[in-house]
Amino acid sequence: MVYQATASAPVNIACIKYWGKRDTKLILPTNDSLSVTLDQDHLRSTTTSRADPSFTKDRLWLNGTEEEIKPNGRTATCIAEMKRLRADLEAEKPNEPKLSQFYVHIASKNNFPTAAGLASSASGFAALVKSLASLYQLPSTPSELSLIARQGSGSACRSLFGGFVAWEMGSSPDGSDSLAVEIAPREHWPEIHALICVVSDDKKGTSSTSGMQRTVETSTLLQHRIKHVVPERMKVISEAIKKRDFNTFAKITMQDSNQFHAVALDTDPPIFYMNDVSRAIISLIVEYNRVSVDAGGPLKAAYTYDAGPNAVIYTLKENVKEIVELVVNYFPQANQFKDPFGLFGSDGVQGNVVTGFNTAVAKPFGVGAVKNLIHTRVGDGPRTLGPEESLLGVEGLP
Ligand code: DP6
Incomplete structure (x- = not known):
């Protein structure tokens, strides 16, 4: 047996x-x-x-x-x-x-x-x-x-x-x-999709386990976050998910990524997980959202970063194509975009930018700064x- x-x-x-x-x-x-x-x-x-x-x-x-x-x-x-x-x-x-x-x-x-x-x-x-x-x-x-x-x-x-x-x-x-x-x-x-931007990184970063322990021991901002910020955000984002309110979901997600990296910076000695490429992607998403909000629309994308430079961009399915075009415009890809949801025809990604987008918010990078783009979506539990x-x-x- x-x-x-x-x-x-x-x-x-x-x-x-x-x-x-x-x-x-x-x-x-x-x-x-x-x-x-x-x-x-x-x-x-x-x-x-x-x-x-x-x-x-x-x-x-x-x-x-x-x-x-x-x-x-x-x-x-x-x-x-x-x-x-x-x-x-x-x-x-x-x-x-x-x-x-x-x-x-x-x-x-x-x-x-x-x-x-x-x-x-x-x-x-x-x-x-x-x-x-x-x-x-x-x-x-x-x-x-x-x-x-x-x-x-x-x-x-x-x-x-x-x-x-x-x-x-x-x-x-x-x-x-x-x-x-x-x-x-x-x-x-199910319309929640994610675009993972795999950012090139040579240096060995601080592991989550040791990094967060140092933050607990040295950051006063973490104490504020624990007591006064997270409890309220948990309530608001849970409600937003229940109501499928992407605007609120995106706002809280970006704020919380920012605060996590702020407590990393508030650690002694400070910890940096994002790099210039990570920050340029933030600028692109902020400007992409501004175009929508200025036209009276909602936030359309949310960036979030863990203990490394990779960006994860949450968005609704209908916006993924625009965002891939935008990212590829600033971060040319060595390989063709793997298109699991068939968003692009035989011409592939053109690197188009949405109307009204201020292209000066970031400078274009060379091939390889973003090594790979992975398009995925919300999924099921263990099988x-x-x-x-x-x-x-x-x-x-x-
Ligand atoms: C930034 O779960 O990897 O991804 O419990 O020490 O194994 P250990 O840490 P880990 O930390 C993940 C930290 C994070 C944020 C998150 O996933 O919530």
């Missing part, structure tokens, strides 16, 4: 940023956060887990290379927590095989290159937890599984749901109420996949 399961999980990009832990071991945050789950058809992690009495230790392979599972590290914690849930189930159902006592082999891969500069820890830990939940046949809800994925990487807890997801910080010292909840499923607002998607061979090795 082979005990094995394969699952995939999506990437999520926050509109209200998680930045700061009140408990670094349990990964309990200093504020609530909220994200949009992106479509797994374009970006996902896939993980296969197998339990077998012949295995001699827990082992993990990422994109084909074996990684050490550090004792008491984040991966070890997630595996131990999942085995604990399985042991509870076995105690209730004595006829179930004792999978909780077997070691596991876990193989995981991303369908996007790590070099793309996109964080893979969120989708990676969500896929790990989901594949173990399927292997162990656990009845756990996505929120229950989010409690465990959170201990792998904070933002991973939000990848247990599709659509629009909040991570409630909770108040319990044991972390039992620090979990993800669905604000709305993707079907509620359990069939055996044909397995990443482990008959011997239980990749």
Whole structure:
């Protein structure tokens, strides 16, 4: 008998940023956060887990290379927590095989290159937890599984749901109420699309984990953010999502990205995640919105940046074409735009700029400043996949 399961999980990009832990071991945050789950058809992690009495230790392979599972590290914690849930189930159902006592082999891969500069820890830990939940046949809800994925990487807890997801910080010292909840499923607002601008970056940046700890220790602005800014923004953006009010959604998303980078700057020593290319993209989006607002219209796009220079631009489907044209005008592409939604005909992207746009807001960059453009949209939560998607061979090795 082979005990094995394969699952995939999506990437999520926050509109209200998680930045700061009140408990670094349990990964309990200093504020609530909220994200949009992106479509797994374009970006996902896939993980296969197998339990077998012949295995001699827990082992993990990422994109084909074996990684050490550090004792008491984040991966070890997630595996131990999942085995604990399985042991509870076995105690209730004595006829179930004792999978909780077997070691596991876990193989995981991303369908996007790590070099793309996109964080893979969120989708990676969500896929790990989901594949173990399927292997162990656990009845756990996505929120229950989010409690465990959170201990792998904070933002991973939000990848247990599709659509629009909040991570409630909770108040319990044991972390039992620090979990993800669905604000709305993707079907509620499928017109939300995202354009990821992969920005070239040579220098090794500050990791989220160490960066946010330094911010907690040194930034006074973070304290203001936690107490007086995030609670109100969570309410307003959740309402905006429920009402499909893109103007408010965009306003809050941009403000919160700005404040996250402001608390990074307020850290001692300061942390810079955005670069000149990131800031030029902000200028383009601000001017693009100004043209709409001056004509009496709403905001049409929102930029947001995580702990690196890549831009994620949220917009409605109807505006994606204009935005791709605009970005390509300033950031010429070496490769043809991969057009998954068929927005462009055979002529491809022309680099057109909307009427009334003040082209002086940014200077044009050379080829390669924006390495790649990925067009995706709001997506669904983790999926359990069939055996044909397995990443482990008959011997239980990749
Ligand atoms: C800027 O979840 O990567 O992307 O919990 O230490 O693993 P750890 O940090 P991580 O931090 C993500 C920070 C962020 C904002 C966000 O996703 O909310």
